[in-house]
Amino acid sequence: MEKNLRRKYINPYLGGFLIGIALIAAYYFSGEGLGSSGAYKRFVIASIDAISHTYALNSHYSGAIVKAGHPLNTWLVFELLGVVAGAILSAAVYGRLKWEIGKSPKITNKTRLIAALIGGILWGVGTQLGRGCTSGLIMSGMAVNSLSGYIGLLAVFGGGYLFAYFFRKLWI
Amino acid sequence: MKKISIIILSIMFLLGLWAAFLPNVKPHLEKVKNKDLAILINYHQRYLTVDDVAKALMQKDRFLLLVDVRNPEQYKSYTLPGAINMPVDSILNPSNLQILSGSNVYNIVFFSNGTSLADKAWLIATATGIKNLHVLKGGLNAWFNQLLQPKRPPDWAKQAEFKKYEFRKAAARFFTGATTAEQSSSKAPVKVQVPVKKKQVGGGCE
């Protein structure tokens, strides 16, 4: 029974519709889009602030945020905590809470983990430079017809198809 | 295709069709902007006093960006320490807008001889959607008359008045080069209180 449920995912259009409702709710209640890189940024700034308040205050990267109050006291951080709770809940319901490494069967665990780390680093820099990630920049941007969201869409997905050939060994 | 896919895609299609017949969110961009501007114009926190700016300068606040909106000749003959020149008719130049767009990080303060030219610059820049800009109240006139030549308040004045007077005396020494930064700041310990506007929406992932 569990084995069968484990790979049962909901209808993609239904999944998208649910996320769309969450996005509308985010704008309706809080005037914000859904995001995650913004919350990552807050965690980083909070840690820098905890180690050296003066440095955080004087850095152009974090100064304005540290000045405005505690870096973690922001909507996006609470939203991301909710994402964690929602994901765990859903995984528990479908029996997917399990330690494992997702990868193509043709590569080793080590390759997969190194690739994940490098990919993460690229995302870290990319989101800060590009002002958001797939959710914060593109999805939320598209929901309000922002040009920046569509530029992000073009860059991330266009770039993805452009470079896909070079990394095919990781996946197929 | 499954039934649920068809239902959701139909909903999406119908929503799109519905949306296609509705007018724009901002049908008249100017009108909306005027409405916003009317609110912002009454936003008096945009004014900083000469004391605020002097304090920030004496504290070497790295987030202070002074913008002289007078013409280049006036700018060359005298300006505030560290100020950049951005004549009021050049504010909409892309390079200048780019500087002003840093207003989420910097405290950008416009100033001119009086208040009105800087106010105009503020209005032009704010109308483009840049928020959190400031204006130096009284401009350079106030800078000279109130800050650099402070008048001693009458004996019966409030304590705060005397404190302000002491600060201004120290500031005058600081800016006319009579004493060094260390001395003046030890004489007049001041705390930078550049008002930070309470932000309403968090600012997304930016």
Add this chain to the structure above:
Amino acid sequence: MGPLYPLGHISEPTNLLIGFFIGMLFGWGLEASGFTNTRKLAGVFYGYDMTVLKVFFTAALTAAAGLFIMHHYGIIDLTQIFYPHTYWLPTLTGGLLMALGFLIGGFCPGTGFCAASTGKIDGIVFVVGVFIGIYFYAFTYEPIFEKFRNSTFMGQVNIADWLGIREGLFIFIMIIIAIGSYIFADWVQKKVNKNKSKEELEDLGL
């Protein structure tokens, strides 16, 4: 009328609490769609699993149409929400870095966080990587990134405005394009997966 928090209808703690519950719905949607499975995410670039495209476009465009309609009937005021500024070159460059990150790392920050919290070790490593990337950016921001990040500022640009068509029509066109792309994606997926074993397809939950 919304947005409730920016217009002062709900308090800050309420707003944060609501944020938590909205996040839960978002997290549920991502997990239930299979986005903690890195192979499903990367599949969109190789044609063997187009779920990402379907979920993503459906979410963004349903929200776009919904919000736009709600605005017209006075349920939400879209001029009061957070609206991103466009800096086209840094966003394009950052986006290309993200594309590489997607192909190599197999997650994006949101899905990676979901994967990490549901016990996917590659997700945990990915999230650590994102933090390393942001620390690197934070400590080299002023010498390397600051000037570039703030370049090519365009203000708050609406893409329909920019293209010169009505917003509702733009949303409708995008929805038509999306539905067309779903049909195309299904065709591609079927073609790519023609010779795959049943187990392999079951592993992706197709």
